[in-house]
Amino acid sequence: MFERFTKxxxxxxxxxxxxxxxxxxxxxxxQHMLLALLDREATRGSFALASLGLAGRRESVERALAEARRRGGLSRADADALSGLGIDLTEIVSRVEEAHGEGALAAEGKRGGGEGGRGKGWWSGFVGGHRPFTRGAKDLLTESLRMALAQRDRCIGDEHLLLALTARPGVPAEVLADHGVTYASLRRVLYGGGEAKAG
Structure with missing residues (x-):
């Protein structure tokens, strides 16, 4: 599938x-994909993000992602669901950090290993066997193909990666929505029906 990805x-x-x-x-x-998409310039995705007011707000996005990592990668929706069960995530994070130090649940090097699958699937050849991809990241790449096919686009562009991020539940979609970038608003900017069209 990687041959369908644009440069x-x-x-x-x-x-x-x-x-x-x-x-x-x-x-x-x-979340790494979101950060990489924020790095891009002069692409359909970057123009769409700028049209939706995300340009110049990278620090705010990074803070929101860091806060989610501090919560062990859980979204606010996850925290709310736990709260409904009587579990106070803020209290748990506080106790873990008291015992193990600030950011103990965010320790990057200790997360993500179980879902990777180094050397398995088309994505490993795509990135030269660097880091494995979590199940969520793999599903994001697959979803980007679905986004491209739904628009009858021949290739998968960075805009399809963005659309997939906003369409999937989780921290990146939540952070983007908090910054005014939702699936509906992004689709409107990219494919019409809005004031601006990226492209």
């Missing part, structure tokens, strides 16, 4: 691997 989409995936390596993560996660 920009390939650069974003390789950028995600780079972010995982710099952060000391054992595997490439969806």
């Amino acid at each position: 920009d989409a390939r650069a974003a995936v390789l950028g995600a691997v780079g972010h995982a390596e710099r952060l000391g993560a054992e595997a490439v996660e969806e």
Whole structure:
């Protein structure tokens, strides 16, 4: 499938691997893909993000991702669900950090290993066997293909990776939505029906 990725989409995936390596993560996660997409310039995805007001807000996105890592990678929706069961995630994080130090649940090098599958699947050849991809990151790449096919686009671009991030539940979609980038708004900018069209 990687032959269907545009140069920009390939650069974003390789950028995600780079972010995982710099952060000391054992595997490439969806959040690394979001960071890599924020790095891109002069692409359909970057123009769409700028149109939706995300340009210049990278620090805010990084803070939100760091806070989610501090919660052990759980989204606010996950925390709310746990709260409904009588589990106070803030209290748990506080106790873990009291015992093991601040950011103990966010320790990048200790996360992501169990879901990777180094050397398995088309994505390992795509990125040269660097870090394995978590199940969520693999599913994101597959979902980007579905996004491209739904639009009858011949290739998978960075805009399809963005659409897939916003369509899937989890921290990246939550962070993007908090910054005004939802699946509906992104699709409107990319494919019409909005004030601006990236492209």
